[in-house]
Amino acid sequence: MEANTPITSTTFTRSATAPLSKDRCFFCQVDEGQSLFTVRTENAWNELKNAMQITQDPVLMTRLNNAVPPTDAHAIHERYHKLCWTNHVFRVLRDDARNQARPTTADLPMQMAFLIKVINIVDIETQNKAYLPMDVIETTYTSMLGGSDETEKHTPTLTRQWLKDKVLSELPSVTSVRQKNRQKPSVLYCPEACEEDMVNTSMMKDHASEMDNTKMLKKTANLI
Numbered sequence: 001m002e003a004n005t006p007i008t009s010t011t012f013t014r015s016a017t018a019p020l021s022k023d024r025c026f027f028c029q030v031d032e033g034q035s036l037f038t039v040r041t042e043n044a045w046n047e048l049k050n051a052m053q054i055t056q057d058p059v060l061m062t063r064l065n066n067a068v069p070p071t072d073a074h075a076i077h078e079r080y081h082k083l084c085w086t087n088h089v090f091r092v093l094r095d096d097a098r099n100q101a102r103p104t105t106a107d108l109p110m111q112m113a114f115l116i117k118v119i120n121i122v123d124i125e126t127q128n129k130a131y132l133p134m135d136v137i138e139t140t141y142t143s144m145l146g147g148s149d150e151t152e153k154h155t156p157t158l159t160r161q162w163l164k165d166k167v168l169s170e171l172p173s174v175t176s177v178r179q180k181n182r183q184k185p186s187v188l189y190c191p192e193a194c195e196e197d198m199v200n201t202s203m204m205k206d207h208a209s210e211m212d213n214t215k216m217l218k219k220t221a222n223l224i
Contacts (some may be wrong), residue, residue, distance in 0.1 A: 020063045027084035036079040051089040114144040119170050126190035134185040
């Protein structure tokens with residue numbers, strides 16, 4: 001890329017420009033004795049360029065248009081603070097990648113279908129006096145979606161609390177209770193299907209019982 005090639009077709013006025021000191025951070029132009037790093041590689045230059053195209057900050061875009069890419073061995077390359085690079089480049093590119101990974105409109109009905117399936121499983125099992133830990137329910141839903149890679153595309157962001165709220169809102173007969181060990185996830189059960197004293201007993205179940213719950217959910221999921 002040549003140094004005088006414009007990065008964008010956006011027109012900048014003089015009021016949008018700001019003097020750039022090559023001895024200071026490209027982003028903040030503040031000198032407080034912090035270490036400065038230099039954009040020396042083409043890869044770093046491309047990351048900077050792509051981030052600026054996303055944010056469209058007029059001041060930074062103007063500085064970039066006047067900058068010289070690192071392919072020019074005789075140029076004084078842009079300098080930056082590590083924190084400024086993180087805020088203006090790394091996080092911008094990361095957030096943009098996450099947004100692009102969001103599911104398309106066509107993917108959302110599939111999410112809804114899996115959610116309904118999980119809710120049906122919880123309904124069936126709690127009516128059969130089962131006590132279902134939320135981590136088991138979450139794992140079941142995640143497996144239906146296709147694993148952790150697919151859950152990153154979930155809209156909205158998939159959390160255990162979001163999933164629990166969805167299940168409880170659709171199943172008024174189901175209640176959430178916290179276990180005596182607060183580090184363990186809450187448990188869903190149906191009070192009408194269970195005796196009250198059985199709830200306290202379920203809170204004492206060990207890891208083996210939780211594994212049984214996992215197998216039970218998987219078995220039920222295959223039947224629906």
